[in-house]
Amino acid sequence: MTSDSFLSIDFGTSNSLVGAFHNGQRYEALPLDPKAQDPTMMRTLLYFPHPDLCYYGTEAIEQYIEQDMEGRLFRSFKSHLPNQNYLGTVLNNRILTLESLIGVFLLELKKRAEKILDTPIEKAVIGRPARYSMDPVADGFALHRMGKAAAFAGFKEVQFVPEPLAAAFDYRRQLSSEKIVLIGDFGGGTSDFTLIKLRPEGFAKEDVLAIDGCPLAGDALDSVFMSHRLNEYFGAKSRYRLPMGSNVLTMPPAVSQRLNHPAHIVHLKEKETYEFIREVKKCSLTQKDADAVERLFILIEDQQIFPFFENIEKTKRALSASETTDFIYDYPGLEMKETFSVQQFIDWATATKEKIFSALDECLKNAGVSSQQVDLVCLTGGTAKVPFIQKELETRFGKERLQTQAHFHSVLSGLTESAGFWAQGQKVT
Ligand SMILES: Nc1ncnc2c1ncn2[C@@H]1O[C@H](COP(=O)(O)OP(=O)(O)OP(=O)(O)O)[C@@H](O)[C@H]1O
Ligand SMILES: [Mg+2]
Structure with missing residues (x-):
């Protein structure tokens, strides 16, 4: 019976995670990528050595290296969703639309999850950033394309839940009294914020005070x-x-x-x-x-x-842990060595940081809540590990209100909770 089974999918720009709500039971992150350091986190990568063969996640990198990097490797393709000029790509004269590219990836996630749970699953709760784009038309376009990608993967019914809202559900489980909580999800492609009144006893739509974000995060920092x-x-x-x-x-x-x-x-x-x-x-x-x-x-x-x-x-990651680091590249013809410091990184990233934090300001403004009124700030996503991001939040909210654990699984955990709501006939959004 498939009607009682739901997948929860955190389809990320850099990493994807899948959980499930199956036969009334919650399944946390499934080990979809056995070769990965953390098998529950699959890198969002596709590698086509030729148009009829595709590898995913860790295997995509392994095979790419093994096959002398011939063919095409795709990363960060989620960020193309709002781009109306980006229709897709051509693989050996074959057109591969962005929807089918994402669809192929979602289908693989679905197949692997079905294998682990030993059941076909046709319903999914899929995360979406607060904003794929600052332009509402492009944002709608991106979501429409995600719907097509999910259909391509064989999902018959899909609910999209904002990723930072999903993360909020996860944090609710730790609370013992009502609090105004700001969730910051700093990922690879987008930085997302939710301001929400969290109550241990339940969730109502009115509790969401504001959701906002911007399409700049870890990839923008690499750049x-x-x-x-x-x-x-x-x-x-x-x-x-x-x-x-x-x-x-x-x-x-x-x-x-x-x-x-x-x-x-x-x-x-x-x-x-x-x-x-x-x-x-x-x-x-x-x-x-x-x-x-x-x-x-x-x-x-x-x-x-x-x-x-x-x-x-x-x-970039090394600069989260030490003051300077060497960038060394030794491929013949491309040899280079540069030493980078945290201060350089901060200077170069100033404009990006300002845009990210103006989305946060917008979120507070829309909710009509001042930073003093926020009881707790919960961070998730890989880019939350960047010290200057944490520092900026510390300056605004103070260290005591900042909670920085559970970096990678909060969004998924909340999506699985949403799947549970759906199983009981309630809709989250
Ligand atoms: N220690 C670290 N220091 C700095 N950045 C880090 C660190 N660890 C991970 N990152 C960055 O976090 C990002 C990936 O985070 P995450 O997995 O949360 O993103 P995602 O969910 O795939 O993306 P999105 O939610 O934006 O679609 C990458 O840009 C990665 O470089
Ligand atoms: Mg994410």
Whole structure:
């Protein structure tokens, strides 16, 4: 019987988790990726060595390396959802829409969960960020596409629950009296906030005072290392002069913006952009300019994009634990060594941080609640480990009101609780 079974899916930009509500029983995070360090957390990665074969999560990375990085590896594809100009991609002349790309991933999550629970499941509670985009039209478009992706994966009925609201349900379980709680979920793609009146005895829709967020988080922090320093190695500042032209030009933003962002950089491979970069190299002003563009070719052609950004991410994490760290890359032709400090990271990330925290201000404003009125601040998501994020919250709310445990499982836990509500015939949103 399938009617009594629900999956809860925290489909994240970087990591995905799945739980279930099955035969009246809660199942916490299922071990979907046995090869992962934490098998309950599957990296949101797809690897197609060729269009008819796909690997997921840890295996995607393993196979990508084993198969000499041939084929296509997709990461952070959730962030494309609100982008109306991003329809999908082409794999060996075959069009793969974003909905089907996400659908393929959700289908795999579904199949693995069904195998563990030994039952087919057609209903799912799926998390959604507070805002896929600051533009409400793009936000609606993103949610519509997620609905299509879920249908592609074979789900017959789906409820979408805001991720920070789900995290709030999880925290409710720890409370013994009514409190005004701010939940901050700092993930890979989005930073999400919920301000909610949490009561141990239950939940009513009116308890949600405000939900807000912004599409900037961990990936945006990775990108500052590229945009403020490393992209120079790849010709971001290379100068060129077109034949017959008199103006000295530098790499246009269309190229450098792609170069800077982990979700967009793979699009440098697209034919037109690629051809354009080739022209730039031919017309470089000096040998130094040409050498940098050559490095960009090596990065793209030798499939170094993914490992390069993995190294940036590692560097960023290291700065959560120590004051300085070395960024070392030793692929032939791309050798580089830079030392980064926490202070540099803070300076480079200032604009991103300000945008993230203005979404928090907006959330408080919409709820008509001052920061003094907030009793408790609960943090979740990997980017909540970044010290300057925690520090900013400490400055606003004070250390005693900040709760920082349970970094990765809170959203899933609340989605599973929502699945339980659904099983009892109640809707959360
Ligand atoms: N120790 C750390 N220091 C800094 N950042 C970290 C650390 N650990 C994880 N991260 C970052 O956390 C992010 C992943 O967090 P999480 O798994 O919560 O995101 P997600 O749920 O996949 O994304 P989203 O909710 O935005 O869709 C990545 O950007 C990762 O680099
Ligand atoms: Mg998340």
